[in-house]
Amino acid sequence: MKQLLCATFEGIDAASVEVQFTATKGLPAFTIVGMANTAITESKERVKSALLSNGFTFPPKRLTVNLAPSDLRKEGSHFDLPIAALIALGNYEGDIGDWYVFGELGLDGSVTENILLYPIILSLANQGAISRAIVPNVSLSKLSKIPNITFYGVDSLSEALELLRAQKLPEEKAHLSTFDFNHIIHNEKSYYYHEHYPLDFIDIKGQEHAKRSALIAAAGMHNLLLEGSPGSGKSMIAKRLVHIMPPLYNDEMLECAKLEILEGKEPSFAPLRPFRSPHHSSTGASIFGGGTHKAQIGEVGLAHGGILFFDELPHFSKTVLEALREPLEDRHIRISRVNTKVTYNANFLFVAAMNPCPCGNLFSTTIACRCSDLEINRYKSRLSDPFLDRIDLYVQMHAVSAEDKPSISSRQLHAKVREAFLRQKMRGQERLNGALSDAEIAHYCPLTPETQHVIDQAIGRFGLSFRAVSRVLKVARTIADIEGESDIGKAHLLEALSYRKR
Missing domain, CATH: 3.30.230.10 (Ribosomal Protein S5; domain 2)
Known part of the structure; x- marks a missing residue:
């Protein structure tokens, strides 16, 4: 035989x-x-x-x-x-x-x-x-x-x-290609990135607070929720975010190409992370994966290493939003069927956008809101507290003003992200700040007596959960990295707390 x-x-x-x-x-x-x-x-x-x-x-x-x-x-x-x-x-x-x-x-x-x-x-x-x-x-x-x-x-x-x-194999072997992209070298490991920005943050006028939150989200892979009136720039920020994400090392680029093929696309082998944006009418199986005899990968798995964007967040079904809590916390998802059980990696940056009310004009200073208090409460109650507890950065975007001007480009933001990325790697982190475990938080996010006092006060005043405290510390760590500081200061911690939804 x-x-x-x-x-x-x-x-x-x-x-x-x-x-x-x-x-x-x-x-x-x-x-x-x-x-x-x-x-x-x-x-x-x-x-x-x-x-x-x-x-x-x-x-x-x-x-x-x-x-x-x-x-x-x-x-x-x-x-x-x-x-x-x-x-x-x-x-x-x-x-x-x-x-x-x-x-x-x-x-x-x-x-x-x-x-x-x-x-x-x-x-x-x-x-x-x-x-x-x-x-x-x-x-x-x-x-x-x-x-x-x-x-x-x-x-x-x-x-x-x-x-x-053949008793002796030919000397000619397959050519081993190398990636010809800009890269950062750390510990003899190359991290690749691009400097092509088809969608640029310079196109967004005003919204400085939202741009700052986008920078923090990209630098540490922190989940982001943007709330604002229609046309305030929520989707513009989300779609530009993918172009300022941290660099990719060789294995991550190969994994991204694998996901492109599983989706039916020709692999690009470019240092660009995935961007998935399912419609709010999508079924749970299409988002999380499933199948009777063979578990197929869904949007959550295809977004691994990149961005999963939910526009019109409250319009997604309650079942989908609650099921999303597992991958947001554990960074993987398990699909169980009678014939098969499969675990997919799901380490993605979750970005969501929503209106403040069903008509969208609650924050407007020029257009009256047509919604009753009951309608607003019913609209917002679709997002449970356990789900919102997994959001690191919550930003309310103001209405567009004639005084708003362009301020910063994607190239400038991307440079800051790469600097923060390198600081994380120089500390010896295998994972970015947003994915740190509890033991890694204790090691990489130490607090002084002054900053510990700030956290203790916040726990008492805002009723922060243990998960919320961990996420605040990770965001504060990223803010310190962006500012070039080796230690978490009081200002970093206060800024991180200001992004919590209350």
């Missing part, structure tokens, strides 16, 4: 699959077993045509291909190449070694790519399960960005067979 290695998706991660082949005496037949989906069972016709087109003949035996483990569902046309290669190597007596082989076959034996190859191989690389692979030549430009793997690109089934039979 000969075998090669391939892989399939198990949730959002890949699982290795052994492709095994035997030819036994019996009536001629070709069978694929091992919980293969339609795309794999249909590969029998592609494999037959590819082999016959390249001068191979099917042995008059019972051919059986087993995909192990047999209790794991397999899917994807990239199993074509390993199946065909094993059948073609049926009489080969040499050792073919432990190869990962991926590729979809054309009827003439050509090897083409499958859109799932990149996320599958990246997942295997993160698990340390793969060191070399035979892949389609057309996929090399994307796959070669994954480090620590030797790729051998092939254009046809015959080229793949030559590699598998």
Whole structure:
């Protein structure tokens, strides 16, 4: 029995699959077993045509291909190449070694790519399960960005067979691409960023308080809620925020590309974090992920490492808002179904925008509000206190004024974010301030007797919860980083407290 290695998706991660082949005496037949989906069972016709087109003949035996483990569902046309290669190597007596082989076959034996190859191989690389692979030549430009793997690109089934039979592998290896972007180097690790701002904060006139909160949110990945009248600039700030986010290191950029592919897009490999903005009519399954037999990733998972923006926040269903509390706190989400249980990473910056009342004119000094107190209370009661307790920065935006002027550009804000980011890394933080654990808060956010007294007073006056105190300290830490201070001062703490919703 000969075998090669391939892989399939198990949730959002890949699982290795052994492709095994035997030819036994019996009536001629070709069978694929091992919980293969339609795309794999249909590969029998592609494999037959590819082999016959390249001068191979099917042995008059019972051919059986087993995909192990047999209790794991397999899917994807990239199993074509390993199946065909094993059948073609049926009489080969040499050792073919432990190869990962991926590729979809054309009827003439050509090897083409499958859109799932990149996320599958990246997942295997993160698990340390793969060191070399035979892949389609057309996929090399994307796959070669994954480090620590030797790729051998092939254009046809015959080229793949030559590699598998080779006693000495060719010297030419897949070109390992490097990212050609601006970067910061710290501890021999590169963090990449861009300086292209198609949406610029210079377009926003006035709203200095909101711009300041956007800077703090970006520098420390703190959740942000903007409340203001229609047209005050809430959505403008949210959409510009993604362009001033902290730099990305190599693994994060690869992960962003993986999420783009899972969404059906061509990966850009650019140092730009994801920006997801679901409509308020979206279902819970589309936002959090789900499915009967296979748990699909939702908007929360696709926003990992970037921004999840909820416009018109109170119009989202109560169920969705309450379910959002788990990823906001734990930074992952678990989807449980009868057939599968999957955990997705969900470490994102949550940004929300809302009107102060149903008609939107409560804060206006020129237009009268048409809402009754009952309507306003019912509108705001859609947001529960436990949900609001997970919001780090709450900002009320004033109405637009003729005196408002542009003040600061995205390039200037991004420079401040990068400086604050570097200070966090120089302290030895693996995570940004917004994601610090309780133990890390105690280590990186120490308080003097004066600042501790401020916190104690705030707890008594505003009834802050333990979670709220932790979030205030993390915001104060980010403010100190922006100001270039090594210690949290009283002014930083008071500013952080001013952003709490009361």
